[in-house]
Amino acid sequence: MKLTYELKDSNTDHQVKINLKWILETLPTPLIVAIIILGITSSFEAILNGYIMGQIIKVNLSDLGSVTRFILQAFIAYLITYLSAYSFLMLKNQAIKILNVKLKQTFFKNAFNGDQDESDITNSITTISKQIEQSYFNSIFMLIQTGLTIISTTIFILGTHFLLGSIYIVLSFLSLIPSYLGRKKLDVKVKEWSTSNSELLNNTSDTFRGRTEIRNFDVKSLFFSKINRLLNKEELNYRNLSNYQTTLMLYAWGFAILTYLGPIAIGLYLAQFSSLGITTSIIVSLILTADSVVGNMRSLTSLQNAVAGTNGIRTIAKSQQPKIIKDHSENSTAGLVIKNLQVNRGPKVILDNINLTLTEQEKALITGPSGVGKSTLLSAISGQVNKANGNVYFNQSIVDNSDYVYISQDIWLFDGTLRDNLTLFENYSDEVLTEVIQKVGLLEELGDHALDMEIKNKGENVSGGQAQRIAIARGLLRDKKLFILDEITSSLDVKNAKKIHDLIYQLPVTVIESAHNYDDEQLEQYAIKKLVLSSNGLNPVTTSA
Numbered sequence: 001m002k003l004t005y006e007l008k009d010s011n012t013d014h015q016v017k018i019n020l021k022w023i024l025e026t027l028p029t030p031l032i033v034a035i036i037i038l039g040i041t042s043s044f045e046a047i048l049n050g051y052i053m054g055q056i057i058k059v060n061l062s063d064l065g066s067v068t069r070f071i072l073q074a075f076i077a078y079l080i081t082y083l084s085a086y087s088f089l090m091l092k093n094q095a096i097k098i099l100n101v102k103l104k105q106t107f108f109k110n111a112f113n114g115d116q117d118e119s120d121i122t123n124s125i126t127t128i129s130k131q132i133e134q135s136y137f138n139s140i141f142m143l144i145q146t147g148l149t150i151i152s153t154t155i156f157i158l159g160t161h162f163l164l165g166s167i168y169i170v171l172s173f174l175s176l177i178p179s180y181l182g183r184k185k186l187d188v189k190v191k192e193w194s195t196s197n198s199e200l201l202n203n204t205s206d207t208f209r210g211r212t213e214i215r216n217f218d219v220k221s222l223f224f225s226k227i228n229r230l231l232n233k234e235e236l237n238y239r240n241l242s243n244y245q246t247t248l249m250l251y252a253w254g255f256a257i258l259t260y261l262g263p264i265a266i267g268l269y270l271a272q273f274s275s276l277g278i279t280t281s282i283i284v285s286l287i288l289t290a291d292s293v294v295g296n297m298r299s300l301t302s303l304q305n306a307v308a309g310t311n312g313i314r315t316i317a318k319s320q321q322p323k324i325i326k327d328h329s330e331n332s333t334a335g336l337v338i339k340n341l342q343v344n345r346g347p348k349v350i351l352d353n354i355n356l357t358l359t360e361q362e363k364a365l366i367t368g369p370s371g372v373g374k375s376t377l378l379s380a381i382s383g384q385v386n387k388a389n390g391n392v393y394f395n396q397s398i399v400d401n402s403d404y405v406y407i408s409q410d411i412w413l414f415d416g417t418l419r420d421n422l423t424l425f426e427n428y429s430d431e432v433l434t435e436v437i438q439k440v441g442l443l444e445e446l447g448d449h450a451l452d453m454e455i456k457n458k459g460e461n462v463s464g465g466q467a468q469r470i471a472i473a474r475g476l477l478r479d480k481k482l483f484i485l486d487e488i489t490s491s492l493d494v495k496n497a498k499k500i501h502d503l504i505y506q507l508p509v510t511v512i513e514s515a516h517n518y519d520d521e522q523l524e525q526y527a528i529k530k531l532v533l534s535s536n537g538l539n540p541v542t543t544s545a
């Protein structure tokens with residue numbers, strides 16, 4: 001007997017946060033170590049530029065040997081640095097590949113058990129993953145390299161001449177002031193633009209989905225003018241954002257004049273004091289390397305912004321499993337037992353105090369006005385919606401998703417052969433498959449090669465009735481003893497609906513079905529329990545509806 005269980009109420013494991021911890025847990029340690037080592041060795045490029053320029057002044061031009069030595073040493077130093085940079089980037093690509101695989105798997109796995117629609121998951125796996133890759137994973141590696149460059153360059157600068165080096169570094173930071181001060185306002189502008197952009201996209205997609213109605217009711221111009229208004233608003237916000245960025249750049253240029261000329265002037269004046277040991281070579285080295293510190297600081301800020309910009313998309317909600325309420329009361333009845341079931345949707349009570357017992361192989365049809373909660377009841381039985389109260393048992397245990405076949409109006413078929421759609425890639429012999437498709441009447445309809453028939457475009461090339469019978473065959477193959485059927489014959493003509501019901505009503509399984517249209521004679525013929533769902537609960541119907 002299966003155990004009843006209760007879903008943990010803690011919120012902590014309801015989401016996966018893609019952050020540094022997640023990255024470190026996902027990547028193999030040797031790869032992380034190699035990336036850091038190569039990050040350090042490749043960070044010397046900025047130092048080399050400044051150092052070599054500074055040394056040129058010192059080279060004895062009349063001595064060919066020392067010129068050659070200088071060039072050779074510089075060549076080797078650059079070669080090592082660039083080979084390190086190359087290896088760093090190759091390892092970064094490998095790391096991003098590993099992270100992308102894990103990220104997409106995480107999106108897929110978490111969405112799989114939930115009720116997100118397929119476009120959400122496709123969007124997560126394509127667009128959102130790409131955004132996370134480019135703006136987060138990539139930025140994190142660049143942040144590591146930039147941070148290491150800043151550290152090594154700063155050490156070099158201070159080692160070359162502590163006093164002048166410190167002054168240069170401080171002056172270099174002045175150019176960061178405009179972007180620092182303008183950051184908050186920039187955030188607001190980005191938000192304004194992205195809100196208007198989403199509004200435009202939503203409306204465009206709504207309008208496209210309603211193309212047929214919009215054409216029919218001749219309201220095209222009204223929708224076009226709404227789209228135009230939103231388009232203008234979005235582009236206006238985008239222009240405002242670009243203008244603001246350009247203005248910030250102007251301020252940055254103003255400060256740049258100070259940061260470029262200031263160090264040269266200070267260096268040249270301080271060189272007058274011979275006790276400070278400042279030479280032209282030191283000034284040249286420091287100017288070039290200090291510039292690299294500030295350049296890298298600027299990159300650091302924009303990388304940080306890119307990382308922060310992904311905050312909202314880096315939390316992947318784990319689908320919450322429907323809540324199962326602990327109930328240790330014995331349930332000795334075989335078949336389907338619904339006890340005191342209550343289901344809420346938000347604050348609204350949809351089903352209250354629903355009770356039903358269907359013995360093994362007993363079958364029931366549920367009818368009732370539209371919106372009363374028939375589909376909700378079937379979803380609650382199959383455990384797809386949370387129960388506010390009560391439980392549903394099948395053969396003495398709380399219903400588990402391995403117990404039943406759930407068939408809705410929207411049958412899931414995928415591109416592949418009929419065989420694939422039946423076996424779901426499990427091992428079944430063709431004899432068994434043929435027997436089952438014969439049982440549901442598909443063999444005579446689809447011919448001897450039915451199993452090899454290719455199902456295309458999610459089942460566009462099979463009829464609604466055939467799709468339903470494929471779903472039934474799938475369940476029969478797996479020997480399921482409970483069939484939960486939601487309006488499965490609503491799109492079929494009377495004759496085919498009757499055929500499907502003849503088949504289902506003869507199955508040696510328990511059936512609970514919802515339907516608006518049914519055949520009273522057929523219900524009587526198979527002794528099907530007829531129940532009506534209303535605000536008074538689930539009650540037997542005595543007279544024909």
Ligand SMILES: Nc1ncnc2c1ncn2[C@@H]1O[C@H](COP(=O)(O)OP(=O)(O)OP(=O)(O)O)[C@@H](O)[C@H]1O
Nearest residue numbers: 345346350368369370371372373374375376377516
């Ligand atoms: N995902 C949902 N979120 C919030 N409310 C919902 C959701 N699904 C259904 N409802 C509400 O629950 C109630 C019952 O809906 P349900 O689809 O179960 O009715 P039904 O009897 O199957 O209707 P119909 O016969 O028209 O298919 C309705 O008031 C509906 O608005």
